[in-house]
Amino acid sequence: MAAGTSARGRAARPRQYDLDSLLAVAVSVFNERGYDGTSMEDLAAAAGITKSSIYHHVPGKEQLLRLAVERALEGLFAVTREDGAKTGPAIDRLEYVLRREVEVLVERLPYVTLLLRVRGNTETERWALQQRKTFDRFVQSLVKKAADEGDLRRDVDPAIAERLVFGMINSIVEWYRPGRVPVSTLADGVVTLALSGLRGKGS
Amino acid sequence: MAAGTSARGRAARPRQYDLDSLLAVAVSVFNERGYDGTSMEDLAAAAGITKSSIYHHVPGKEQLLRLAVERALEGLFAVTREDGAKTGPAIDRLEYVLRREVEVLVERLPYVTLLLRVRGNTETERWALQQRKTFDRFVQSLVKKAADEGDLRRDVDPAIAERLVFGMINSIVEWYRPGRVPVSTLADGVVTLALSGLRGKGS
DNA sequence: TTATGGACCGAACGAATGGTCGGGTGACAT
DNA sequence: ATGTCACCCGACCATTCGTTCGGTCCATAA
Numbered sequence: 161m162a163a164g165t166s167a168r169g170r171a172a173r174p175r176q177y178d179l180d181s182l183l184a185v186a187v188s189v190f191n192e193r194g195y196d197g198t199s200m201e202d203l204a205a206a207a208g209i210t211k212s213s214i215y216h217h218v219p220g221k222e223q224l225l226r227l228a229v230e231r232a233l234e235g236l237f238a239v240t241r242e243d244g245a246k247t248g249p250a251i252d253r254l255e256y257v258l259r260r261e262v263e264v265l266v267e268r269l270p271y272v273t274l275l276l277r278v279r280g281n282t283e284t285e286r287w288a289l290q291q292r293k294t295f296d297r298f299v300q301s302l303v304k305k306a307a308d309e310g311d312l313r314r315d316v317d318p319a320i321a322e323r324l325v326f327g328m329i330n331s332i333v334e335w336y337r338p339g340r341v342p343v344s345t346l347a348d349g350v351v352t353l354a355l356s357g358l359r360g361k362g363s
Numbered sequence: 364m365a366a367g368t369s370a371r372g373r374a375a376r377p378r379q380y381d382l383d384s385l386l387a388v389a390v391s392v393f394n395e396r397g398y399d400g401t402s403m404e405d406l407a408a409a410a411g412i413t414k415s416s417i418y419h420h421v422p423g424k425e426q427l428l429r430l431a432v433e434r435a436l437e438g439l440f441a442v443t444r445e446d447g448a449k450t451g452p453a454i455d456r457l458e459y460v461l462r463r464e465v466e467v468l469v470e471r472l473p474y475v476t477l478l479l480r481v482r483g484n485t486e487t488e489r490w491a492l493q494q495r496k497t498f499d500r501f502v503q504s505l506v507k508k509a510a511d512e513g514d515l516r517r518d519v520d521p522a523i524a525e526r527l528v529f530g531m532i533n534s535i536v537e538w539y540r541p542g543r544v545p546v547s548t549l550a551d552g553v554v555t556l557a558l559s560g561l562r563g564k565g566s
Numbered sequence: 567t568t569a570t571g572g573a574c575c576g577a578a579c580g581a582a583t584g585g586t587c588g589g590g591t592g593a594c595a596t
Numbered sequence: 597a598t599g600t601c602a603c604c605c606g607a608c609c610a611t612t613c614g615t616t617c618g619g620t621c622c623a624t625a626a
Contacts, residue, residue, distance in 0.1 A: 176573065194482045196399035200614060212616080213574050221614065251562075279397045312561055316552045323538050324531050324556055331530020341523065349519045353527055357560030358515055359454075379603070403584060415586080416604050424584065 232275040250305035273333040435474035453508035476536040
């Protein structure tokens with residue numbers, strides 16, 4: 161984003177970071193090595209900078225994690241406040257949220273990836289887990305409502321179904337990379353699979 | 364397993380580990396804190412033993428990881444060699460593998476959990492990732508065959524579908540704990556959801 | 567020209583980490 | 597009684613960790 165040769169000045173002044181561009185690098189490394197498996201030296205090397213320089217931008221390693229998961233959670237919770245998630249039959253709201261969640265997940269892929277891998281070792285991580293739980297409960301209530309309105313199959317426990325569909329969506333971060341397949345195709349696939357299943361009958 | 368007061372001897376000789384029981388403790392801690400986030404002291408504390416004692420049973424931290432993921436992979440690959448995975452229409456083989464994978468995953472829950480979280484920092488981890496990829500390709504070929512035989516819906520790319528269903532199953536380790544819900548119910552839910560979807564029409 | 571301030575650096579610190587070493591203790595077989 | 601062996605211990609080591617500090621460089625503003 162803000163890294164690279166500045167406007168003027170021959171071959172001088174390469175790499176120059178601000179908080180945002182440094183965060184992008186850090187998150188990328190976190191996702192590759194895992195948060196605990198990443199040292200400040202790893203980050204420094206990836207950024208082409210020294211360890212101590214990182215502390216000019218950020219007060220510590222944990223803050224980088226915090227900023228990243230905040231960015232992810234912000235996107236996720238924004239969906240729950242959108243119209244499509246609040247009006248109409250629960251089954252439609254559910255479909256809307258599923259599709260939108262896929263979109264947000266792809267849009268902020270590295271940040272959401274990191275969020276989904278949080279384990280709970282630090283205060284920041286525990287806070288992130290709590291937030292995820294809150295979001296989870298929102299979707300859970302949608303599934304419950306759709307079941308109550310008779311729009312879901314009755315031979316699968318709604319609680320289990322929610323976990324599974326949720327897990328399916330979250331697993332996207334493990335393999336999807338933007339470019340090859342358009343997001344809309346992915347989102348269609350998710351919604352179709354979640355609601356109508358894999359088996360035949362399709363056009 | 365083998366920890367506890369020995370047959371004879373008053374209140375003497377508490378905790379006494381063999382490789383297996385120690386591994387069980389270690390894997391449990393790995394899953395809670397993450398492999399990189401777990402120190403040998405953490406393991407020692409959880410086992411009620413000193414760090415140095417651990418080295419009596421195992422040559423190092425990485426070996427514990429190795430033993431654990433081997434246990435998981437062994438169970439997974441055993442499925443691919445079973446009859447149900449090798450005979451009959453691909454769609455039936457697929458259903459068989461899905462159900463059996465759920466069963467193995469639950470049966471060896473802590474080990475498979477650890478396997479699914481491997482990142483690739485050490486040689487052992489990279490080997491584990493390679494093995495997972497091999498298993499993945501096996502399931503992929505099943506989905507492909509089922510598609511060729513016309514038993515899958517044609518409006519979702521088989522490659523994407525396989526990833527999603529695979530991800531759904533793998534996500535089970537994040538929430539399922541044996542006891543509350545029987546494995547058979549879970550497996551039924553997975554197969555139903557994967558093949559027929561969430562939406563109505565069910566009995 | 568000088569001063570301000572953002573981005574960066576090398577050297578160093580205390581704490582934690584994975585691992586080693588030499589020794590101890592008790593159950594069991596001889 | 598003695599020796600063996602599995603299991604355990606405390607003390608220690610070299611390295612790596614996250615973090616701090618004092619200082620340099622240079623683009624821009626006054």
